[in-house]
Amino acid sequence: MSGATTGPLRLILFDVDGTLVDSQGTIVACMTEAFVAEGLEPPQRAAILSIVGLSLPQALAQLAATQTVPVQEALVAGYKRAYQAARLREGAAHSPLYPGARAALDTLHAVPEYLLGVATGKSQRGLDALIEGHDLTMFVTRQVADHHPSKPHPSMILTAMSETGIPPADTVMIGDTTFDMEMGRAAGVTTIGVDWGYHAAAHLRADHMLSDFGALPGLLRRIWPD
Incomplete structure (x- = not known):
């Protein structure tokens, strides 16, 4: 100033x-990648966007409400890996x-x-x-x-x-x-x-x-x- x-x-x-x-394209793609990596059916795009803004553990607790806590934690870790990879690959464009x-x-x-x-x-x-x-x-x-x-x-x-x-x-x-x-x-x-x-x-x-x-x-x- x-x-x-x-x-x-x-x-x-x-x-x-x-x-x-x-960032919706990256968020949806990375969340989908995380679910697929755990052998789970990915949520619909609208469901993923509905939790944007929540912290990741809370977001996955909603998106994977029927899964165990360890699975939810694995999804959090998988999303972080996918997102970091996208950021390195695409830079600010992602x-x-x-x-x-x-x-x-x-x-x-x-x-x-x-x-x-x-x-x-x-x-x-x-x-x-x-x-x-x-x-x-x-x-x-x-x-x-x-x-x-x-x-x-x-x-x-x-x-x-x-x-x-x-x-x-x-x-x-x-x-x-x-x-x-x-x-x-x-x-x-x-x-x-x-x-x-x-x-x-x-x-x-x-x-x-x-x-x-x-x-x-x-x-x-x-x-x-x-």
Whole structure:
């Protein structure tokens, strides 16, 4: 950030998969690979996308609810291997930024009062690789699945606010799933749903909805008019 602030600091938190990057092709392919490796029928695409946002153990507990815990753990390990292999093979292309995401992030980052962060079901390793691949160095707080209960528990947002010293009234959570919105409500922050992600927009029950990244700066000015 550059320049002096002219008002209170505001915290803008983003989900990652389905919000900033379109990773659904990789997620579905890797989950399918993990199930096939265990000799199991892979879940349907819609079922896989329905659990995006949950931490991996919770996601597999839902997708493989009839399997034993050891099998679920094997699926978690298999998914991680497949995902890491895809990342090494394809680089940043395996999770491309959504149209307008980079421009919106750069615009917001240029506002001295805005602090940007992420709250994601990704692992620390996965987020670090994504940030490096897309050169997303503007995030001052980075909350990942390794250090928190799975969404929709509010721990990620509460920790981000604690790290930055920003209160709930000056914090927004932007995401594409019901887990993101429930997490935001539990933390007492304003929720912004995006309609291009993996859960149906009608199910999000967000405080505000976004159909285009280009509209985000204007929406934030309306939320925080001073």
